Amino acid sequence: MPDIEWIVLYMALGAIAGFMAGLLGLGGGGILVPLLASIFTMQGMSADNVVHLALGTSLACMIISSTASIRAHAFRGAIMWRVASGMAPGIVIGAFLAAHAATNLNSTFIAVFFTLFMALITLQMLVDWQPKPSKQPVTLRRLLAAGVGIGSVSALTAVGGGFLAIAYLSYKNSDIKTAIGTSAAIGFPIAIAGTAGYMISGWSITLSNPYTLGFIYMPAFLVISIASAIAAHYGARCSHRLPEVFLKKTLAVISLLLSIKMLASFV
Template sequence: MDFILQNLPTIFALMATGVFAGLLAGLLGVGGGIVIVPVLYFLFQAFGVSPESAMVIATATSLATIVPTSISSIRAHRKKGNVDFTLLKLWAGFILLGVLVGSYLVTIVNGQWLTVLFGVIATLSAINMLLGSKKAIFNSLPGTTGQSFMGSSVGLFSSMVGIGGGTLTVPMLTFCNYPAHKAVGTAAAVGLLISLPAAITMLVIGVTPPDAPFGTFGLVNLVGFICIVPLTVLFAPIGANIASKLDAQKLKRVFAVVLLITGIRMLAQLII
């Protein structure tokens, strides 16, 4: 009991992260990872964790939280027929290969490199949201070789920065003239293919940093997982309900600006 009381500020902050991520997921349809990683990155530092350790733990913990939320999302999209299982069968092996390589790299590289990678991906994602272009660049998906590169790239980079499938998969597919609703539904399934093996790898072979926050096993902060997941699931429908009464496009632009500032700030922290 004393242990819990001593760490109440951290627990409340992690719970607030779950509420924030759930509301934004419902409001804007964005994946939790793109929200959870930067929040945990700065939150852990506020409690005395080094930037390098904060980034690897934020990455692993984010991936763990994506597992249950992606399962829920897959069920919803599958009922609507928006999950392309044919594409998933083709991509699954390549995604898994990318995830295993990416997950292993997280356990051995300096967290600064992961911060740079996340900062770049967050900045590019924000620019893509702000421009709002839905126009396809290609007429269709490439052949097997091209798709193998797409799948392995999604697995590699997503597992290295703690995000699900949506941030990279949806733009990739829509740029190839793939139906937007199916891209979103299929990306939910890609998120599970990424998050489950990545989280297990980082939990089992990751070495806990000496300055890690309490409740960290391997590289996954299980206290964060326990605090974030139920609240994310609880508040996502509330966010969706609020979104139906507000201008979702304006909200998305506001989030894109915040994400852009966050990405730039993470990059700047390494320079300044």
């Protein structure tokens, strides 16, 4: 097992990501990926694999967080199950193929893509941009195509599933609470398919590395998942005390700065 100082770092990281997820209803990939990449580098893992390991491990952690989120939103009847089930096949295909293809992409390319995507999210939150509603009906074919796009991007960033899904559903005239709840349901197949893709694609590459299942580093996954599940409860309790818009913008800027730091390590 890793030394105790790494376990403590994973615990702190999980607590931060979980608290912010509970506070804002956002996934923790924007925080997890760059910080995990830095921690894995400090642990002496290969620079060629640290970003892939950070993405795969973050997606694995999303399985736990999205399950809790689905339960909360389903209890309030805020999930459009027809839309979620219509997008799910495309999401699974897009996330699995993108995660598998990531094996052939070097860490620098993925770091650049991640940073640019975080810049887009930050800009959207700072200007509070919302897409103009569409008058076109929601069809199964459009849901499938949207699912492929959302799943693919999410597998390459471990973030953005909620951002893209909410933007798409708002574009399709869904109210914001229902869009958020449905995006939570969409996050589960993204996490499952992305985790499977990174696990399978990295199996032979990390076979000699201890405690890894493909590009999933199990000690980090277990500790972060437990810590985030506990901290999310307290984040949710604090969610009404501070302005949500201010918190989201702060988180977006912090995530962008962390992404730039990660990019600087590989360029």
